[in-house]
Amino acid sequence: MIYLDNCATTKPRREVVDLMIKSLEEDFSNPSSLHSFGHRIEKKVEESRSIIAEFLNVMPEELYFTSGGTESNNIFINGAVKRNKQIGNKIITTHLEHSAVGEVFKNLESDGYEVVYLSSDDNGKVDLEQLRSEMNGNVSLVSIMHVNNELGTINDIRSASEIIKSANKNTFFHVDGVQAFGKIPVDLKNLGVDGYSISGHKIHAPKGIGALYIRKGIQISPIFFGGNQEKGIRSGTENTTGIFAFGKAVEILKKNFIEEDELKDKLRNQMVNLLEKNFTDYVINTPLDNSPNSILNVSFFHTRGEVILHYLEQDEIYISTTSACSSNSKTKSNLEKLGKSTEICDGSIRICLGYENTMEDIEIFMEKLHFAVEDIRKITMRKR
Structure with a gap:
């Protein structure tokens, strides 16, 4: 073959599969449990979080585990417009976004939000001058993909951030980084974004695990409610085996x-x-x-x-x-x-x-x- x-999607690495098998057999406790078994699993979750955070050049507390890229995109985009509704109902994205972003914006548009779809050049690179012209005081959110999932075109995220934040420092800037993560170097501190979505199954981890970066100081409204896991951003018992596998995949990725x-x-x-x-x-x-x-x-x-x-x-x-x-x-x-x-x-x-x-x-x-x-x-x- x-x-x-x-x-x-990618084939999980052998080391990742071996770790998952061991985890399912030995590390099955709930990390929210008060006993020592639960505490041990919680510690391993935080170790995986630290590995991924270091690779992205962010603090571990800025990284939240999710089920994947689609969920990360939904959590940030919906949570951001809900939090920023006092700024205005104008939101900006591109006409080439993956459906995991594009469909969210369509849904918001049907709810009454004014959506601006940025155009691109012939290669699919977003028009930053159009972004500049569309930025005004009532833009609550901008979302732009980092790497185009069909063509591979890399967008200039740092320049987009500078345009957005110089126009309105309160406008949230989200990036779908699912196709960038693991394919090009990603330094989130340097990019200047407020939110960034990644997925495990694109980097030889299993399906069903991802993460969302939320810059320290940024507050979005939760769209999941329950046991307050992941500091309330993504309630629900953690996929601990997936998290450990994600951490292992990133550890190998960083080395290789x-x-x-x-x-x-x-x-x-x-x-x-x-x-x-x-x-x-x-x-x-x-x-x-x-x-x-x-x-x-x-x-x-x-x-x-x-x-x-x-x-x-x-x-x-x-x-x-x-x-x-x-x-x-x-x-x-x-x-x-x-x-x-x-x-x-x-x-x-x-x-x-x-x-x-x-x-x-x-x-x-x-x-x-x-x-x-x-x-x-x-x-x-x-x-x-």
Whole structure:
């Protein structure tokens, strides 16, 4: 099997799986329990929190565990507008957000909030001059993704923060960092954000665990109510096994980041070289000079990305055509939203590399991809 869909989810590392098994068997106590067993589990939760916080350059008390990116986004966005309602009902996001943010804003729009959707350049990079022009005294919240989940484009979060805070220091600034975390260096103190969402299953931890950074001094209204876990931000018994696994995955990521990122860089460069050498009528949609080394979105004319995907799966090669979270909906792809031609939109595939991929994987994948593209073109051109 050649797995090239690591933006959708990742395979948990062996060390993470082993830790989870041990945790389920031995560390099953509730961290809220008053006995020593519970206290021991609570201590391990805080150790994991500290590992992840250090990697993000924040304080442990600024990090709250959640079930994943979608929940983190919902908690901050809904909690922020609820808290900041005295400022005004104008909120700002982009037209390319993942559905975990975009659908939240649509819901707020139906509740009467004025939503401004920022446009982007041809590569999907947000228009910061439009952001500047839209900032005024009644903007309660801005939310901008860090790395585009389909194209890989990196947004200039630091500059966006400076624009927002210079216009109104009370405007909350939230960032969906799910596709950035683990793919590019993330220093939250330097970025100047108020909230930042991350997810474990994108970095070789299990599904069902994530975290939300809330800058010290920022107060949002809770949207979950119950036992007051996570200081009331996310009530409910903690997923302790998931938390320990998340901490372990980050610990390994921190140790291996440079080496693994260099590998992905070499693999992506090889894909680009083989495209240039062996393929015709294609366009690379990912801005190679402003994206994580792990992501490559490319369109092939006179084909359909979904058909390419099904060709490749016959050889146990797995890619994607769009965000896995929106592939079952009628939501437009980012390429459609950017006004790209029908052929570019229909013929696009997304390749997302992982640390287990090898140069041999890429050679085999590109050979099979070439066969698929040419075979599909023979059929489509025959019908014309």
